[in-house]
Amino acid sequence: MITGSVDVECDAAIPTGTSGDHGQPVQPGQRGAGTGAAGGRTDDRPKWTTEFAPVNYRSAVVHATARAVTDERERLRGLRAFTEHLAPSSGDYARRPNAKELAKTVVLAIDLIEASVKIRTGPPVDEDGDVAADARWAGVLPLRRVWDAPRPCPLLGANHRTPGHVARRAQLA
Numbered sequence: 001m002i003t004g005s006v007d008v009e010c011d012a013a014i015p016t017g018t019s020g021d022h023g024q025p026v027q028p029g030q031r032g033a034g035t036g037a038a039g040g041r042t043d044d045r046p047k048w049t050t051e052f053a054p055v056n057y058r059s060a061v062v063h064a065t066a067r068a069v070t071d072e073r074e075r076l077r078g079l080r081a082f083t084e085h086l087a088p089s090s091g092d093y094a095r096r097p098n099a100k101e102l103a104k105t106v107v108l109a110i111d112l113i114e115a116s117v118k119i120r121t122g123p124p125v126d127e128d129g130d131v132a133a134d135a136r137w138a139g140v141l142p143l144r145r146v147w148d149a150p151r152p153c154p155l156l157g158a159n160h161r162t163p164g165h166v167a168r169r170a171q172l173a
Helices: 072-086 099-103 128-133 164-171
Strands: 012-015 035-047 056-068 108-120 139-142
Antiparallel strands (some): 035 056
């Protein structure tokens, strides 16, 4: 099955199809059939006057076909794009993957067939009777996702300073 995230900040990614015949993984050079993924993320929690209440969220369902990328230059471009998406400017700083790392990594090219996104935002929408009773607090408990201050790897010597592109990412929070 194809696994991965729909969004880098996705709480869950669920494969919805198989990548080849009879659920076999994609092999180099093989095109997948019926590949899909669904994922979602909780944004914040509206607090309603009732226990039966949804959260604010974003979700996506993607239907696509995938193929394993075998050309080394194309694989490296894909990995670089993924790295830059997760951590801008890291591609210029980090070393390139070595042969052992590349051998353990499958890069997939996705041909998007269809995608849908659903978002729920805003305050609670309570029952008219609950609002009229005005007996309980209701509102939104925001959920923030921020980068914390960088923590150096304890295995490295103390002579390394945090790179500027890493420090700036934490300052954006």
